Amino acid sequence: MLIKREKLKELRDHLSKKEISLIVGPRQAGKTTLMKELMGELVERGKKTIFLSLDFEKDRPFFDTQMLFIKKLKLEFGNSGGYVFIDEIQRKDDAGLFLKGVYDMGLNYKFIVSGSGSIELKEKIHESLSGRKRIFELPTVSFREFVNFSTKYRYERRLDDFFGLEKERTDLLLSDYLNFGGYPRVVTENAFSEKLKIINEIYRSYIEKDISYLLKVENTEAFNSLIKTLAGQIGNLVNYSEIANTLGISVQTAKKYLWYAEKTFIIKRISPFFRNTRKEITKSPIVYFNDLGLRNYSLGLMGGIKNGGNIGFLFENFIYLALKEKIDYAGGDFVPRFWRTKDKAEVDFVVDLGGSIIPIEAKYKEFKKPEIGRPMRSFIKKYNPRKAFIINKNLSAEFKIGDTKLEFIPFNEFIKNAFVLN
Helix, strand or coil: CCCCCCHHHHHHHHCCCCCEEEEEECCCCCHHHHHHHHHHHHHHCCCCEEEEECCCCCCHHHHCCHHHHHHHHHHHHCCCCEEEEEECHHHCCCHHHHHHHHHCCCCCEEEEEEEECCHHHHHHHHHHCCCCEEEEECCCCCHHHHHHHHCCCCCHHHHHHHHHHCHHHHHHHHHHHHHHCCCHHHHHCCCHHHHHHHHHHHHHHHHHHHHHHHCCCCCHHHHHHHHHHHHCCCCCECCHHHHHHHHCCCHHHHHHHHHHHHHCCCEEEECECCCCCCCECCCCCEEEECCHHHHHHHCCCCCCCCCCCCHHHHHHHHHHHHHHHHHHHCCCCCCCEEEEECCCCEEEEEEECCCCEEEEEECCCCCCCCCCCHHHHHHHHHHCCCEEEEEECCCCEEEEECCEEEEEEEHHHHCCCCCCCC
């Protein structure tokens, strides 16, 4: 059974736009499958399409020059237009300039292009195609997509109702997701041993193809150790000097490797929220993983996450992913930040909506009654936000602290599409 991806609708809606539809995301997140599904819909509608991949040796010669590429399209389409799907574009040198030149010819083609995360894709293409493309970031399978697939789409149109009524099943599905993450091939495989083999292959492919081949990182052992180090400290401040000393590399190299890991969609750094630079930490970011299964695998914990230990930080990472998905769903272009002062008051996330700020804490805990820690109280006292949230396992409650409405929200309510921050 195919996993239905919510990005498909966005891509489908963009087919009528002249801009290049540029799909980016982690290796093996499902970009090629998504493109072929979209192409299949076009074929059913009687539209002309072509699929070319830089992974296919037979297709690579067509990308030697722009004119050769255009000749290939004219051979396939004749004098009519068509939909051109290009996969693994990061394998083409100067891919941004190549696509820019073809696009600027003003031909009657719609380009849908994908590639795994690489510096070529994220930076040079971004610069060269300014004003000529729209980026669609495809993450690994979200929790909502995972639940729909796991329940065989029985509640596809009533998923919010499912989360509200089926709390025990939602808890079990959350446990699976916290353990195994959302890589499509991992999600669709039932056997634990096969899940491990698949995630191992994905990780090895990432190191060998993106890090070693594309980015020319020679010390892949140090890079691999960096990923493990970051996996062990999600939700904590990144100390570049400490990481560099641990790995036996320079601080500059540690920062470069961390940047590579982010640009290839393995991690996401979030910055501190601050308005008083003397009292709040302003330089060190914290890191979350874009896929929990890969994070667990790097530590040898995949499938072994249970209550206790660092599950609180893993839940925090899960809420970050849910928060990011909620922001994307709302069409926002803002990113969550965190708040942490030198006297160690901390709030997990701060969402700046422009006119207002919303602090959010993630607590993997069963509450019998509302408990509000000193950090949240400190933030509310300092910034007087209109709303604040504590995302937890079970408690639904709300009350006022001054002018701030503080809400305890069970995670199964928070992940509903119907739940809005503002």
